[in-house]
Amino acid sequence: MTADFLLYGVINTLCVVLISPLFVSLVKKVKAWSQGRQGPSVFQTYYTLAKLLKKEVIYSRNASWIMRITPWACISAILVASLFVPLVVVTEPVGGIGNIILFLYLLVLARFFMALSGLDAGSAFGGMGSSREMSISAVIEPTTIIVFAALAFVFKSLNLIDMVTVAAAAGIPVSPTLILIGISLFIILIVETSRIPVDNPETHLELTMIHEGMILEQSGRNLALMELSAAIKQTLLMALLINLLIPWGLATTFSFAAIAVALCLFAAKGAILALVIGLFESSMSKMRFFRLPSLFMMAFFFSTLTIIIEVFA
Amino acid sequence: MTDSVFFDGIIKILFVCVIITAAYIITTKNLITLVRVYALQSLTLVCIALALYWYEGAAILLAIALITLVFKVIVIPYFITTVQEKIRIKRDIEFHFLSPTSSLLLSLGLMLLVYITLSRIFQDTLAKGSIGTPLFFGAVIGISLVLMGMMVTFSRKKAITKVLGYLSMENGVLLFGLFATELPFIIEFLIIIDLVILILLTTILTVGIDSTLEEYHNRLHRFYLWEEQEEAP
Numbered sequence: 001m002t003a004d005f006l007l008y009g010v011i012n013t014l015c016v017v018l019i020s021p022l023f024v025s026l027v028k029k030v031k032a033w034s035q036g037r038q039g040p041s042v043f044q045t046y047y048t049l050a051k052l053l054k055k056e057v058i059y060s061r062n063a064s065w066i067m068r069i070t071p072w073a074c075i076s077a078i079l080v081a082s083l084f085v086p087l088v089v090v091t092e093p094v095g096g097i098g099n100i101i102l103f104l105y106l107l108v109l110a111r112f113f114m115a116l117s118g119l120d121a122g123s124a125f126g127g128m129g130s131s132r133e134m135s136i137s138a139v140i141e142p143t144t145i146i147v148f149a150a151l152a153f154v155f156k157s158l159n160l161i162d163m164v165t166v167a168a169a170a171g172i173p174v175s176p177t178l179i180l181i182g183i184s185l186f187i188i189l190i191v192e193t194s195r196i197p198v199d200n201p202e203t204h205l206e207l208t209m210i211h212e213g214m215i216l217e218q219s220g221r222n223l224a225l226m227e228l229s230a231a232i233k234q235t236l237l238m239a240l241l242i243n244l245l246i247p248w249g250l251a252t253t254f255s256f257a258a259i260a261v262a263l264c265l266f267a268a269k270g271a272i273l274a275l276v277i278g279l280f281e282s283s284m285s286k287m288r289f290f291r292l293p294s295l296f297m298m299a300f301f302f303s304t305l306t307i308i309i310e311v312f313a
Numbered sequence: 314m315t316d317s318v319f320f321d322g323i324i325k326i327l328f329v330c331v332i333i334t335a336a337y338i339i340t341t342k343n344l345i346t347l348v349r350v351y352a353l354q355s356l357t358l359v360c361i362a363l364a365l366y367w368y369e370g371a372a373i374l375l376a377i378a379l380i381t382l383v384f385k386v387i388v389i390p391y392f393i394t395t396v397q398e399k400i401r402i403k404r405d406i407e408f409h410f411l412s413p414t415s416s417l418l419l420s421l422g423l424m425l426l427v428y429i430t431l432s433r434i435f436q437d438t439l440a441k442g443s444i445g446t447p448l449f450f451g452a453v454i455g456i457s458l459v460l461m462g463m464m465v466t467f468s469r470k471k472a473i474t475k476v477l478g479y480l481s482m483e484n485g486v487l488l489f490g491l492f493a494t495e496l497p498f499i500i501e502f503l504i505i506i507d508l509v510i511l512i513l514l515t516t517i518l519t520v521g522i523d524s525t526l527e528e529y530h531n532r533l534h535r536f537y538l539w540e541e542q543e544e545a546p
Contacts, residue, residue: 176325183333294340294414301336301417305424309450312428 007254008091009083016082016239019267020231021045023238023274030278045231052224060217062122070117071218071225074110078229078236081106085236086243088262089251090165098161100148107192110229111137118214125206129213132289136198136210139293140191143300147184150303151244153310154178164243168250177306182245184299184306189237189277193230196281197295208286235270242269320368324447327364328454330357331488335461338481339420340413342404344473348393351477354484355385361451362491374491381487389480393473407470407525416464423464424457431456435493451492458485470525479510 025045032039041047059067084103096102111133118130154175155163167174191198194211204212215226243250249265251258287295334354341347362378365371411419435449462482466475483506490503 176329179329297414297417301421304421305332308425
């Protein structure tokens with residue numbers, strides 16, 4: 001492991017941990033605005049996390065060791081995955097870091113533990129949430145893999161860091177077909193972060209909750225870790241979309257000025273994307289569960305089309 | 314050289330836009346959105362015609378762009394929207410034979426099929442190199458758009474969405490005409506389809522825009538506009 005990569009890891013992890021809660025509350029703020037409310041402050045998620053970290057953890061009487069290790073498994077899987085997506089600066093990848101397939105399976109690992117913990121606490125809601133989450137993830141997974149395969153076709157690489165390096169060197173979208181992939185990635189972002197056509201992140205109504213149902217039994221600092229890992233996951237997918245589609249301004253060297261500029265730009269672009277997500281969420285109603293595959297099919301269609309165009313044209 | 318690379322990029326982006334609008338026309342259920350998306354698709358075609366004019370300089374392309382802009386971006390969507398404001402029905406959720414999801418899958422297959430078929434026919438164009446590829450791809454997307462429009466026409470139930478399917482088919486013909494040009498037959502075909510649409514629009518606008526074709530027949534019966542009804546008591 002080179003010193004450069006170590007530096008990259010530190011910078012990337014710090015950025016992702018610090019900026020994720022901001023994006024979560026930004027989306028909430030936009031949604032509040034579109035409903036005519038003032039909404040919580042944009043720093044609210046930081047306060048919530050700080051408060052949760054100080055509270056004691058309570059386990060259900062039925063809970064086993066799975067409940068205890070899940071938050072740590074989730075946060076560590078997601079944090080490792082965060083190394084795969086360069087936020088502000090790119091460098092040479094080391095070892096398997098950056099591999100698309102490993103990236104996907106790290107996200108799935110976190111999701112697997114989350115679903116297990118939902119079942120583990122013995123609450124009916126948790127079981128329902130887990131069952132729904134697993135059905136959705138079984139349907140979305142082929143789509144996700146096709147989308148990432150399309151990315152690999154466009155960039156001729158299986159490594160996310162390499163892809164972002166190519167994009168950053170070009171400064172503009174590398175190929176027009178990236179617009180198509182952008183739509184697919186946006187749909188995946190919506191699905192993976194449990195947003196409105198799929199799941200409603202704000203409700204605790206038994207009929208609708210999926211993600212909330214699974215973390216219902218978590219408390220105290222464990223809940224903080226779960227919330228943080230969900231926020232980081234969202235930021236990672238957002239960063240993927242941003243840094244592949246509008247990569248200009250991304251730092252390619254480790255100079256302080258370049259990184260500072262890249263960080264500001266990333267925050268600005270992320271804020272715009274959060275605005276788009278918020279507006280999208282406000283303009284949609286929640287879909288019926290069995291209607292969801294048609295949404296996934298849209299993503300599948302666009303990414304398969306990309307592959308066709310890239311292979312033939 | 315940079316000229317042709319730039320042209321290539323612009324045309325590719327516009328193709329992508331056409332495909333996106335086509336996918337929306339297949340799947341969307343909201344009628345107002347449907348008309349807007351159609352207008353957007355026509356606008357994309359105008360942009361493509363303008364880009365071709367900028368590259369080739371043939372005045373006929375400018376004329377095509379102008380006609381498309383006036384009729385398909387402004388007049389037809391305006392007509393449909395004004396009528397739509399007056400009727401109760403805002404969404405089309407009935408589908409024959411194919412659900413939107415399977416239509417999307419099928420259209421993927423169709424595009425692949427069209428590509429393979431046309432690549433046999435257009436070998437000469439492809440051989441021209443960097444200019445040939447976008448021209449060829451335009452032809453492929455044009456024919457695919459025709460087929461996708463056809464799919465909309467038979468998988469939707471409402472008369473108004475069927476008409477939009479026709480209109481999107483006609484866009485496909487136009488696109489094909491733009492890229493595989495100098496075919497008088499294509500122009501003729503275009504005019505004929507235009508006439509069909511005109512007739513459909515006028516009849517449906519007057520009697521049955523908010524109904525399915527079966528209901529429309531019933532209304533015609535009621536108004537004694539249908540031959541067989543004569544014998545009825």
